[in-house]
Amino acid sequence: MTALLDIEGLTKAYPGVVANDDVSFSIQPGEVHALLGENGAGKSTLVKMIYGLVTPDRGTMRLRGAPYAPPEPRAARAAGVAMVFQHFSLFEALSVAENIALGMENPPKPRDLAARIREVSETYGLPLDPFRLVGDLSAGERQRVEIIRCLLQDPKLLIMDEPTSVLTPQEVEILFHTLRKLAAEGTAILYISHKLEEIRALCDAATILRTGKKVSTCTPREVTAAHMAELMVGKSLSVPARDAHEPGAVLLAVAGLSLSSGSPFGTSLRDVTFEVRAGEVLGIGGVAGNGQDELLAVLSGETPVAGGAVTLKGVAVGTLGPNARRERGLLCAPEERLGHAAAPDMSLTENALLTGRKRKALESRGFVDWRRTRDFAEDIIARFDVRTPGPGVAARALSGGNLQKFVIGREILQDPTVLVVNQPTWGVDASAAAAIRQALLDLAQKGAAVIVISQDLDELLEISDRFCALNEGRLSPPRPARGLSMEDIGLMLGGAHDMHEVAL
Ligand SMILES: Nc1ncnc2c1ncn2[C@@H]1O[C@H](COP(=O)(O)OP(=O)(O)OP(=O)(O)O)[C@@H](O)[C@H]1O
Structure with a gap:
């Protein structure tokens, strides 16, 4: 059988790093093929070459036997290659159908397009109303818009970059059902993910990259997740551990916090009350879009509130802005790493300065002490195993997981009294995720509140002392995490999301 896609010797170098080094493998029609590797191993670079976003330095591709070298994504799409990105490019104020029409060369009439969307949505079990505003959709529903946009092109190869990181367990089931149906019809799927158990459940074959080179292939069903992780990193994984301890004094308290959302698509916070003690990790679970971003903005000081709504070591800080809170020891790492947690075009040194200025004393007499700042950035890089040529590199040049390690490390190394992190291991590979969780536990062990x-949910159960859930802007009362079953958690999350369940 002719392979659907044959990749031969693909090589792509960036300054200081060979992102893909002589990579060769094939994808068969109807195959779900996983692309695995640590952060920075070269997965995104490889799929960008397949999708025409990056031109290889060397090497060739053949699609259904014919030479294939897309100069741009439009050419890739015309050849039958589609891609669903990790970050969606949708306009919130437009409807599903309007968004889909925008990406088409020759969009049909709106009514015909809506009918096509309904047809694809029903055929593939992806419930979606073409007339709903994208701003009102959950992350999972937004992903469906992107998938349906791809399916309308009738692709032969569908590339998916970490599709399940924004999905609830039920939405993952719906997605897998769709992907299996597509594969059964002959569409090949190239699937990037760090979630190894999901890969075992879904994928027929896996190609494993390490520092830009193909190091192995395997059949995920026939090996364990631990084995795949070992192939990726070349060593075995450690599970986070902590000693038993009694929590200390209350460090952060939020009391009766209600806040109506400024954005039409935001979530209002309703009477949120909780406290966190020294030495404690409080886990807040919930489907994205239930007030997580709003809560983080209130805690960081980006959204000031009434003074007494947030207290730090008994002192009202609700009206203070982010810098004043940082000086007092309340540090936050937001979810969006490029643009919020880090400035994309600034170097890592400059990004270290952005939040570490005061606590790391990076200024003296009104001038930035660049040597100290660079040392701080180098310390983060070394202690959090950030794979990059050096601190002079721009944040946007880091792979997603490596930038995440940098952002979390930057905050932890400032010795926070209270640290708030949103999705700390999003897009981070299994061994780095374990290292980040361990660093958060160590911080709590040293007496911080986290x-x-x-x-x-697995992450939260692994590291939290107490667990609570955000549901449409309300926070459930925290409960001890030990002994909570998935069923208890389901009830705490209860009805938070308008899950349109489908009969699978
Ligand atoms: N535009 C760029 N400029 C400079 N270096 C880059 C650029 N894009 C990627 N790199 C480097 O190439 C290497 C491979 O990155 P890539 O994004 O392909 O990794 P990845 O396997 O997708 O990682 P992750 O799982 O973290 O997303 C990394 O060292 C990264 O820093």
């Missing part, structure tokens, strides 16, 4: 906001 708040972890995450959609990853």
